Amino acid sequence: MKNDIIFIISAGNLYLQNADLSNLGINDHLSAGNDYPNYLNQEGSRIACPAISSFAITVGSVGKEDFENEDYVSVGGKDGIAPFSRTGLGMWGSIKPDVVEYGGDLVRNKTAIEIKPIDQTSIHVVNSTLHGASATGKDYGTSFSAPKVSYIASRLQAEHPTEPAQMYRALIIQSARLPEQCIDNPTMDHIRYYGYGIPNIDRALNNHPKRITFIQNGHLSAKKADIYSINIPPELRGEAGNFSLLVEVTLAFTAKTRQTRKGAHSYLSSWLEWHSSKYNERFQSFRNRTIEYLEQEGEFDQGGEDGGAIRWVLRENPAWADNGINRNSSTCPEKLDNYKASSVL
Incomplete structure (x- = not known):
């Protein structure tokens, strides 16, 4: 608050495998009979610290597109909550995550109890070349969703350099939309998964003949x-x-x-x-x-x-x-x- 900044934090990821009963992995949930997306409602799937912060923008992940071949099919699919994305609500019933962005998806084996990542449903990311790795690659996770929201914040700051950080936060949230399949009648689960929805840089920055945003800030x-x-x-x-x-x-x-x-x-x-x-x-x-x-x-x-x-x-x-x-x-x-x-x- 003293420095007029906002923190943009990933919601955290579920492990693929983890036998800890308080923090089961995705495939452990499946083996126990908890299918997607029901296991996302379990207490152990809640957003991780420090993403519970009341004043940060917490970012979850959704899938970019549908995928299917002979052996595997995408779990979340287009605009569906990613099977690894931690969910809300936050403290005292607050809405967390605030928004979701495209951070990749996982696929389900059609003939076995198995969920795993593949390149086709992962997203293109920048890699470190320190140990000879390629400069770019494919990966998944809410850690790759959060920077996309940070980019929108940076564009808002460039457009409105004298405005307070809380205005950037408000415009990012304002620009978000729930996926088409649930925007008309969102349930508690939809809000747990998506928060306010998927933000859009054009809606955050611009008005149009059929859409206008009024803004006001102060004390x-x-x-x-x-x-x-x-x-x-x-x-x-x-x-x-x-x-x-x-x-x-x-x-x-x-x-x-x-x-x-x-x-x-x-x-x-x-x-x-x-x-x-x-x-x-x-x-x-x-x-x-x-x-x-x-x-x-x-x-x-x-x-x-x-x-x-x-x-x-x-x-x-x-x-x-x-x-x-x-x-x-x-x-x-x-x-x-x-x-x-x-x-x-």
Whole structure:
């Protein structure tokens, strides 16, 4: 925090073989009857230290493409969680990994209980030539996923050299998308595996005629709030629009930490939350509710399930979401919602 930097850390890898019952290898899981991806939900498959850091960007791995020959077939396949990638959630139910990138895949033997790496599903990497090895080669692992996210951060810094590191963090998370097979209805397992999804350098850096990102950064004192209003163009509010809109909100922040590990809020010296207005709520009404929340103890009156609340995919109350995630447990929470254009009002 003092030096305004962000750490980008790999989620860690599962071994192919490891007989330690608290940290079984992939093939040991298969032999015990725990198939892919079910073994990724085991306690021993959780992300490794220091990737549990609340303020770092933790990066898992997904497969780049599908593969199959006479003997082997890819395990994760295109955009599937890599069978070696450690998974979330993080401390106190925070979203970890934050994102995933292409770090290779493994293949399954069609006739035997065996998962292994091959060049066809590994990724092209730079090698050390110290002992006569080739300058490039094929390998796999979350350690090769993380540098791809670091590259996006470096491009953001080159484009916005005077902006704080937390803005780079927010834009990386904002650019991420869940794979096509789960973006419309993500479950708890999808969030455990992919976090916020696969980041995209073009979305992180640029706007387009059909997509725009608004950014704001600054400092907030305790019991204070910034309130923003965005006008939706009339062209997007008509009943005749037969298309979907994707609305995303990303809040990234940093704070001093305490030694306690009792809970997310007791661990942080301070924390930020974001709340949205209800459907059809006027600005003044939302402003008054916000001020009341800041001046009194208790929860923000978000309207519950029947009070006009916007049903974001990640909710401020996990009981209101199908995936059971509390977005306020993370220091970089992103929420997204798909809905018809006629519902924008």
